[in-house]
Amino acid sequence: MAEREPASVLMLTADRQIDRRILLERDSLEKAGWRVTIVGAPVELGEVDDPPGVRRVQAGRDSGAAAQGRVIRWYAAVRRRLPMNGVAMRLLKSLAWRFLVDLENFYTRLYAPTITGLRADVVVAHDLPMLPVAVDAAARRGAKLVYDSHELFVEQDLPRWLSRRWRRLEASLIGRADAVITVNESIARELERRYGLARVHVILNAERALAPAARAPTGRLRAALGLPASARVLLYQGGLISGRNLDALVDSMARVQDRSIHLVMLGDGRLRDALERRARKDRVHFLAAVPQHELLGYSVDADAGVVPYRAECLNNYFCSPNKLFEFIAAGIPVLGSDLPEIARFVRGHDIGLLVADPDADAFAAAIDEMFADPQRLAGWRANAARAAETVCWASEADRLVQIYEPLR
Numbered sequence: 001m002a003e004r005e006p007a008s009v010l011m012l013t014a015d016r017q018i019d020r021r022i023l024l025e026r027d028s029l030e031k032a033g034w035r036v037t038i039v040g041a042p043v044e045l046g047e048v049d050d051p052p053g054v055r056r057v058q059a060g061r062d063s064g065a066a067a068q069g070r071v072i073r074w075y076a077a078v079r080r081r082l083p084m085n086g087v088a089m090r091l092l093k094s095l096a097w098r099f100l101v102d103l104e105n106f107y108t109r110l111y112a113p114t115i116t117g118l119r120a121d122v123v124v125a126h127d128l129p130m131l132p133v134a135v136d137a138a139a140r141r142g143a144k145l146v147y148d149s150h151e152l153f154v155e156q157d158l159p160r161w162l163s164r165r166w167r168r169l170e171a172s173l174i175g176r177a178d179a180v181i182t183v184n185e186s187i188a189r190e191l192e193r194r195y196g197l198a199r200v201h202v203i204l205n206a207e208r209a210l211a212p213a214a215r216a217p218t219g220r221l222r223a224a225l226g227l228p229a230s231a232r233v234l235l236y237q238g239g240l241i242s243g244r245n246l247d248a249l250v251d252s253m254a255r256v257q258d259r260s261i262h263l264v265m266l267g268d269g270r271l272r273d274a275l276e277r278r279a280r281k282d283r284v285h286f287l288a289a290v291p292q293h294e295l296l297g298y299s300v301d302a303d304a305g306v307v308p309y310r311a312e313c314l315n316n317y318f319c320s321p322n323k324l325f326e327f328i329a330a331g332i333p334v335l336g337s338d339l340p341e342i343a344r345f346v347r348g349h350d351i352g353l354l355v356a357d358p359d360a361d362a363f364a365a366a367i368d369e370m371f372a373d374p375q376r377l378a379g380w381r382a383n384a385a386r387a388a389e390t391v392c393w394a395s396e397a398d399r400l401v402q403i404y405e406p407l408r
Contacts, residue, residue: 009029014127028393043056131170233263243309252364255360303332304380335370338358
């Protein structure tokens with residue numbers, strides 16, 4: 001008798017750099033006996049270094065999606081020449097989405113040639129742009145459908161007309177999912193409320209736990225920047241992009257009284273040049289992004305991590321970014337904005353301080369307070385190490401597999 005093939009999962013994402021969450025979900029499902037294929041957005045040759053097993057949509061003339069391919073190539077050409085967050089680029093993107101892009105069909109036609117022929121018992125939409133693609137792919141295969149909402153997508157800082165279009169799309173399709181998953185309790189309850197869903201599952205953006213010995217400071221971060229051992233390091237890690245209140249964070253360092261404190265910005269993004277100019281070398285240091293598998297080796301060397309988001313939109317208000325869980329995994333204290341999900345972990349596990357109104361002055365005062373009492377800082381670090389034992393991917397992986405098992 002021929003051995004039965006394992007059940008298969010087709011994960012769809014619009015990511016260029018595949019999110020850590022997606023890769024961890026794939027690894028956990030494969031360990032549980034599923035076969036997983038990830039299909040991501042088109043990228044230019046050499047733009048990203050994909051992990052094994054990731055396929056990319058081809059947006060060329062032979063893709064069967066010529067109009068979509070032209071939009072993708074236009075976008076790629078323009079973004080090489082204009083600042084991503086500049087006025088001209090924002091205007092062009094807005095016009096493209098308003099007049100050139102059919103939200104419901106754009107991604108479906110773009111992805112269809114690449115995913116045709118790929119087997120799937122379960123199709124997963126990683127975030128809202130992939131939901132129409134996944135609905136179509138699941139229907140064609142008679143497969144189950146999972147919607148994994150990485151954020152409150154429709155409540156980002158978007159033009160009102162575009163937010164309305166996305167919301168109508170989500171409302172029309174979310175009910176077709178056999179399971180809906182999101183990243184935290186606040187977004188889960190909001191999705192249940194606004195779409196009348198019986199249950200939205202929560203899988204945190206947790207990171208794999210480090211062995212206790214691996215959480216010991218290494219000196220790696222200071223060595224990379226030429227900082228002395230006496231420097232006390234506050235670490236931001238992640239994209240240097242708009243919507244994260246990074247200007248206020250950088251500005252705050254000019255107001256910090258303790259001159260031994262240094263802010264390290266670990267990551268890349270279109271705002272880097274502007275932030276470097278803004279920093280005026282005032283104990284603010286920039287370090288290029290490192291591969292995900294090396295990241296925590298730098299994080300453990302910081303004295304504290306910072307999550308500076310401001311509630312500029314409902315999506316930010318409910319955010320629980322990857323970096324929050326990476327800091328917990330590294331066992332370091334956290335200075336965070338006093339937003340519901342950030343507070344849930346910082347206050348709930350007593351691992352740091354919260355800033356109620358995160359402008360430059362408030363951050364400066366909080367940074368000085370964070371480092372004022374070495375004994376309290378050490379206590380927060382000990383609490384973070386304890387939190388890392390339970391707020392970790394192993395716990396989330398078990399819940400994830402339980403969600404998928406009935407879908408085989």
